[in-house]
Amino acid sequence: MPLRTPPKGLVVPDTAVQPKRRLRFPSFTVQVLLGLALGVLLGWVALQMGPTADGTPNWLTTTLDTIGSSFVTLLKAIVPPLVFLAIVTSIANLRQVTNAARLAGQTLLWFAITAAISVAVGIGLGLVFQPGSRSTLDPAGGSEPSSTGSWLDFLNGLIPGNVLGLGAGTQVTPGDDGSFTATTSISFNVLQIVVVALVIGIAALRTGKAAEPFLAFNRSALAVVQKVLWWIIRLAPLGTLGLIGKAVATYGWDLLAPLGTYAVAIYTGLAVVLLVVYPIVLRTNGLGVASFFRGAWPAIQLAFVSRSSVGTLPVTERVVERNLGVPRSYASFAVPLAATTKMDGCASIYPAISAIFVAQLFGVDLSVTDYLLIAFVSVVGSAATAGLTGAVVMLTLTLSTLGLPLAGVGLLLAIDPILDMGRTAVNVAGQALVPTVVAKREGILDLDRYASASAENLFTDDEPAADDTTAVGAEQDAVSRDVPAQREPVRTA
Template identity: 75%
Template sequence: MPAPTTPDAAASAAVAEKQPATTTTARRRRLRWPSFSVQIVAGLVLGILLGWVARNMGPVDAGTDHETPNWLTTTLGTIGQDFVTLLKAVVPPLVFLAIVVSIANLKGVTNAARLAWKTILWFAITSLIAVAVGITLGLVLQPGKHTSLDISAGVAPDHTGSWIDFLTGLIPSNFLGLGASTSLEPGADGAASATTNVSFNVLQIVVLAFVVGIAAYKSGRKAEPFITFSRSALAIVQKVLWWIIRLAPLGTLGLIGNAVASYGWDLLAPLGRFAFAIYLGLAIVLFAVYPLILRGNGLRVRSYFRGAWPAIQLAFVSRSSIGTLPVTERVTERNLGVPREYASFAVPLGATTKMDGCASIYPAVSAIFIAQLFGIHLSITDYLLIAFVSVVGSAATAGLTGALVMLTLTVSTLGLPLAGVGLLLAIDPILDMGRTATNVAGQVLVPVVVAKREGILDLEQYESASAEDLFTDDESSDDDGGPTSGPDETSGEASDDRELVGAAR
């Protein structure tokens, strides 16, 4: 006689019957959705292959005055540039709202001031180490004495950096931190047409956000509606950002493909030792100096790179600290356990002032290269000036693609010929990939170190850092990072996202 079936036994049997279907669904998801890191690598490899094909296709009307890129090069360039444009589009509202909300969430402005001061201090410490590495490599490798470049081919750049750029960059010209420039471009009929370009200054937005956030904090209860609105708006911006980040593998394909098709590697021959010195310095800082700092503060190196790698990858292909800023902030907070209240102003500040690649290693090696090329002796005072400019003047670069402003600022401060800068521009895009990756790695490193020293770093989250945590849906947590609902109360989209993350792992 069969044993009577209890409610618990019936429930267990029902679960057992559903188990195969659940397993099958999970397997389908594993096959359908590779991990984010695999997607990035796949985009990188495919982009290199397509870039190589595009380069071998050659330009249209080659050898004539009307030479233009072929259709594949144009397509790759458009895909990559559109992705960076999408990222940059969310930077102004993301930075402004995140800083305002973070200050409003802090217990006191004194705490924010202390964190900001320690962040700036660590920016300076790591920049000094990076510039010391650059100066050492310049003196040891002597790239300026081992080149086949012709000095007479050097042309001074049209735009140069100055200390005025740094000072004016701190003062907002309007509430939105926007700027506009007008240029004349010749048309097809020979007539000139005016083109107006609108851009934003992230450093000015940071200053504005700090002022508004402190004012909202000081206003007390009167500012609560504004703070509530800012929190809601920030959640919307972060959701849009989450969608854009999903396109990162496609953007990687376009960016690296266009770089290979447009520049190649044949330009490196006359500047081989110079390029080697730059990349060696970047590698020393990224894979030796940063790990030593992490270990010195009791942090695992592998966890740091595992969590920060999505931002470092994107920085390498996009060549823009500002374009990478949304991803940099997300990995710092989501993957590495830095509190949102701190990360939301430390990372944007770093994107405008923390440039170990573009503002420390590169100008140091380049200045020594130019001095050696033109036979100019540099004194101890000159080397101290290089260090001073690297630490104090890096804000003049403002996170833009390339480091021309910082390089010309260093060269002009030392009184070196600006024509030497023109000799280096041919391979600048190739060098800029490594420079920007190092920049972003440092922009993640400092908030992690400061948070650890202040006792506010989530060590459990840091130790379990994963690139896939980048896609954990924000709907499962409130503004303070705590849970807002149980497993059965989350929306279908959030549930799907978690299943996707689990499958990717």
Template identity: 85%
Template sequence: MTDTSTKPARRLRFPSFTVQVLLGLGLGILLGWVALQMGPAADGEANWLTTTLDTIGSSFVTLLKAIVPPLVFLAIVASIANLRNVTNAARLAWQTILWFAITAAISVSVGIGLGLLLKPGSSASLDPAQGEAPPGSGSWLDFLNGLIPGNALGLGASTQLQDDGSAETSISFNVLQIVVVALVVGIAALKTGRSAEPFLAFNRSALAVVQKVLWWIIRLAPLGTLGLIGKAVATYGWDLLEPLSTYALAIYLGLAIVLFVVYPVILRTNGLRVLSYFRGAWPAIQLAFVSRSSIGTLPVTQRVVERNLGVPSGYASFAVPLAATTKMDGCASIYPAISAIFVAQIFGIDLSLGDYLLIAFVSVVGSAATAGLTGAVVMLTLTLSTLGLPLAGVGLLLAIDPILDMGRTAVNVAGQALVPTVVAKREGILDLERYASASAEDLFSDEPEIDAAAVDAAADGGSRDGVREPVTVG
């Protein structure tokens, strides 16, 4: 008798997600170098390869940013609803803000120390007359203005006049305002009681759908990395680094010290393995480096904090969006500290001990003051104006800002993942088993289906380490 059975077809195995991202990074650098060698097109515009890389990278970041408003709103409303199961919610919020300040203070101290040690302005071959003040600057009133939503969705629109006389209108969103709106809606739903249960059930369902869409977008990260790093290599002003080499070195040295020395010390002090943290947070850190956008990386940051590092989703959905708008150790601490010292040295202005203390103060609280705005330049102008330094010094630094922004954003996001993890560990709610086994592949692990009976049981009681278990959604 002839055996007619056939062996099942062997499925094609793709490389792991980490390997895919590394391949995208390497190929992007190669293509970016090729585009750089090609030079500009005949009409002086970017060549076709640079344009293609730019389109791929910017499209990926646009997709990530598009998912931010619904993700932040739905996740925060769900987390507020879960506060009825958490006995120390106020303490969690206070600890989060406190650790924001602690890490910012340490980071700005590193920046000031390097600025005094390396004296980047003294060795720069730049003429102060070449400086030009930016069109806008940061203000201490920006925090209050940023807190008040212009509409229920936290959306805004701006119109710019183009060279051909036409007007182009763009829609933007303010994450801080979305956080405020979501907090108000979530608290109102809690106060409403049973009548709000259908709304909360819809919110949970909608969050699950948004998280599924996010899962699809994150899968495109290797392709997005290729485009983003390729565009960076092809267009950023590497040739402009020479006159600002000591300044750029000071910035990146400060970023490296915070990322690879300060953060590991904080982790070890709180009984957490350093390697596990970097293994779990690395997908968000590397995406932040190539995308230069904390807000664009926010969905990935929140996912790694929950899935990889073991922070409960009820807490992470509050802490991570707040951190993405107010927690910026790279842009708001190291960068303005070194840059302010650089500008003072370029213009021959001596800074006193009081000025250095003022730099530290502005860096610790200034990121909140500029939360309604975007960009490290805004934070720098706030620092310079507070110290009374010439804003024209900003113009001397803009040429290489994109190169610096890559490292700054990576450290921003690393800190935004670090603080919720540390606070969760200190409060006894961190999933230590998940943290210890953190891996980039955990981003794509399937969550178990939500059992309605289990949700009801969790809402009725049950506690561990003094904290009632939050209902995990998604």
């Protein structure tokens, strides 16, 4: 049969060449959930395997630990340059320091408001659950911690020892053969980095044209650091797998039995603050609850598995900007400050319930004045211990202020890692909440971006075009001139 020639002018598609289909991966949220589920499964398998013959962790536990700790180490490594560069750039672009001071005041005010509500929840649940009276622990088995909190920690942590806010410590470990092994580690204090960046940013602002080359370099360096951060965040599903797997393999749930009522009280308080108090604050300020949790989810889930507010800081700052619509000029200051001073889980709920537990366990009757002291320490003490890590520091500050025995801390350390997961998640949720609320009240929140908040927004518009500089500058100028970026009236608390 002869082949027919197509009519003249008719275009016949070439079916011989088909475009290659690109492999589509699940969304970032699904990837994280898969990593979480697989991590629990592998952690359970490692738990069933048990330790090796010589008492060391088995190969699966070691692998999960290596994966999880490596991811957190990468996040912590990016914190110093990210915080420094972002704050210097934002302060220099604000044009007026007075507006930054007002925003800082509003931020601290809402830190205190939410902390006061959280500690009230903790005290109430402590009185309802009576965790110390229902515990089977022997008070004689307690021991004082190696480090305690002090009211002078704020001054000690506020003044930087060097321009980078870095410190080094050496730990000497004796060996079985009489030898000693020295290990030197470098650490950083986020609060000190914030102080240094604020001073340098203000100095650059006051210097004028002579500082323009420095600011141009700073903006370029910030773009490079944010690209590296984007690569690290993409590893979050793998990091989640390792972190939650290590937690399940190491701790299990057997340690909860003697402190069951205490643990239930802590997690009930965390749930009330996260799922009741925070939604009320959002609704009171005209913000959707579902949009907030959709946008903040990547930071909250990472905080839960990593147990580190500082390690989660880069992700928290990114979700506050990209997902929740807070201007970078404000978020780059508020989020690092919140990571060191805003801890509703570790500094409000946990010390309140724990102090009541220790008092009941040791037979100490607390008066109304003591409960007021608990509230005062929770609201102010988190700032006093800013820059210091660990909820134990805040707990020891509370106990020492009330005159309660510090030996009670040793009784709680057995299940502290299990509690710390929930505490850190609430910490980070609050660290994202306050900048969002303040931005809404000041009329600088991107309401369209907030309404469409999603975990996937974390990776959108990662590299703004060169001609977007004007738009970014206009947004920052709107903040500095008190001109609302949205159709929202400027209000004060």
